[in-house]
Amino acid sequence: MCLALLLLLAVVADAQQSKVSAAYTFLKSEQLDSAKASIDAAVLHPETSANGQAWYLRGFVYKSIYNKQEKVNKLSPSRLEALSSFRKSLSLDTTQENRQECIKNIKYLATTLYNDAAASLDSVEYKVAIGNFGKFKEYYLLVDPTPANIQQKDIDFTLAIASLYTKIFESDRKGKTEFLKLAKEAYNKILTIDPNNIFANYNMGILFYNQAVNLINQSDYDLDIVALNDIQDNSINLFKESLPFMEKAYELDPKRRETLLGLSGIYFSLNEFEKSNMYKQKLEEIEKHK
Amino acid sequence: MKKLLFILLFPLVLLTQSAAIRMDQAEEAGARIKAIYIYNFTKYIEWPSDYKEGNFVIGVFGTNIPLLNELNKMATSKTVGSQKLEIKNLSNPNDAAACHIVYILSDNSSQLADVVTKVKGKSALIVTDKAGMAKQGAGINFSVVENKQKIELNKANIEKYKLKVASTLVEMAVQVK
Numbered sequence: 001m002c003l004a005l006l007l008l009l010a011v012v013a014d015a016q017q018s019k020v021s022a023a024y025t026f027l028k029s030e031q032l033d034s035a036k037a038s039i040d041a042a043v044l045h046p047e048t049s050a051n052g053q054a055w056y057l058r059g060f061v062y063k064s065i066y067n068k069q070e071k072v073n074k075l076s077p078s079r080l081e082a083l084s085s086f087r088k089s090l091s092l093d094t095t096q097e098n099r100q101e102c103i104k105n106i107k108y109l110a111t112t113l114y115n116d117a118a119a120s121l122d123s124v125e126y127k128v129a130i131g132n133f134g135k136f137k138e139y140y141l142l143v144d145p146t147p148a149n150i151q152q153k154d155i156d157f158t159l160a161i162a163s164l165y166t167k168i169f170e171s172d173r174k175g176k177t178e179f180l181k182l183a184k185e186a187y188n189k190i191l192t193i194d195p196n197n198i199f200a201n202y203n204m205g206i207l208f209y210n211q212a213v214n215l216i217n218q219s220d221y222d223l224d225i226v227a228l229n230d231i232q233d234n235s236i237n238l239f240k241e242s243l244p245f246m247e248k249a250y251e252l253d254p255k256r257r258e259t260l261l262g263l264s265g266i267y268f269s270l271n272e273f274e275k276s277n278m279y280k281q282k283l284e285e286i287e288k289h290k
Numbered sequence: 291m292k293k294l295l296f297i298l299l300f301p302l303v304l305l306t307q308s309a310a311i312r313m314d315q316a317e318e319a320g321a322r323i324k325a326i327y328i329y330n331f332t333k334y335i336e337w338p339s340d341y342k343e344g345n346f347v348i349g350v351f352g353t354n355i356p357l358l359n360e361l362n363k364m365a366t367s368k369t370v371g372s373q374k375l376e377i378k379n380l381s382n383p384n385d386a387a388a389c390h391i392v393y394i395l396s397d398n399s400s401q402l403a404d405v406v407t408k409v410k411g412k413s414a415l416i417v418t419d420k421a422g423m424a425k426q427g428a429g430i431n432f433s434v435v436e437n438k439q440k441i442e443l444n445k446a447n448i449e450k451y452k453l454k455v456a457s458t459l460v461e462m463a464v465q466v467k
Contacts, residue, residue, distance in 0.1 A: 118300040216319040221329045221364045225462050228326050232438050235319075239437075265316040271434040 019045070020054050027061055032068060035061045043085075052093020059085035059105060066109070074116040074128050083109050083139050090142065103143055110139040114153075121160055123168050133157050155190050159199055162186035166207065173214060183207055195248075198256070202249040205262055208242035212269065239269050255286050317356040323439045324432065325360040328391065331415060331430065332370045334459035337390055338452050341413050345376035349386055351405070352395025353379070383408045394428070396420040402427055413452045424466040429453070433464065442466045 019042040026035035039058045048054045062082035070076035086102040113136040120129035140150055165183035169176050184207060190200040212235040219231055243266055249259045260283040267276035328348065348361060358379055365375035378389065383404035386392045392409065394402055396419040405416060406427040418428040429448035430441050443463035448455045
């Protein structure tokens, strides 16, 4: 940082130099509001608006404001200002030193976004989590453009949010049906990226299975046989929708206990007892050899 | 100037939960379907007037815990007309004579002949759960058609116990003679 700022002070001239210098001085003495006012004025001025080092300093000022005043604010505006300033600096000053400095800072701030997203994964703050994860992805790509790395993080986050949607739906099956749809969409998103994701396959299977079971178990004993037939038709369709996901999970790991139980349960519900028993026996065999 | 803090990404996998299937859920669902059918039988079949007093007794031969639980749950919330439902788990065919409905589970199908003998002259609906039973004395037999729980109905086997079966139920069932 220090070397970078020495360079900065060397290249910035005239009236704007004093604004940038002032921002730096205010920053050192932790007068962050004044540092912010000076550096905002500097980057708006035509003489310094395209100066990569001025933007870098702006990023640093806003990062300091985030660290000092907004660390507990998961929607910290200063963090986003800092990130956009470092990105701007990267685009204006492509020297190796500036690049390293900006990347380091972007990585740090992006990581705080990711961690805040993780900390917001609950029924109240999940939209904050989605927003922060989106921003994390946007900036993490500058740090690590390897598609596989960001893809894995995307899958991990989507699995976590799908799990949360399922939990919210299960807490109120009649009132929160939109969360069932959201959970299915989330698992579908993962399966589009990674069709061999065992957790997405298994959990998608479970969603359909539970939907079918709940449909039956919520039926009143008074239900007419005609209506019972309709319920059975709908539940059979859901069990059949569950099956390919559970079979895929089985193909990916034939010894996974939960999947074997799942297949046994689905076939039992489809009144295919031989197949149900076959998976039950496979499970018993595995458990015997444990 | 402060140095950058080194922070780690929180492992999101810790927030991912996989729900496990409970086999009893599947068994409960299957039992619920049968309980609904049985309650429908009480609506579509009429017992003689001397059977409309006291409790309405459903006797079950065999051990199927989820089914017995479902029937007992049903008995706490439903009635047949003004009659309370009573669920009995039976082992002795002699006890069948005191029931309105006798349900013989598949593992106990061999008891059908004995039950038929014991309920002779009584008004009991015999329900079974194994292919071919409606031809061997059962009034109604549960069967599976294209993954779906259906019923086979032998009208003669119902009426010989002085029970009247509504045409609606006959039409909804696979008829067996």
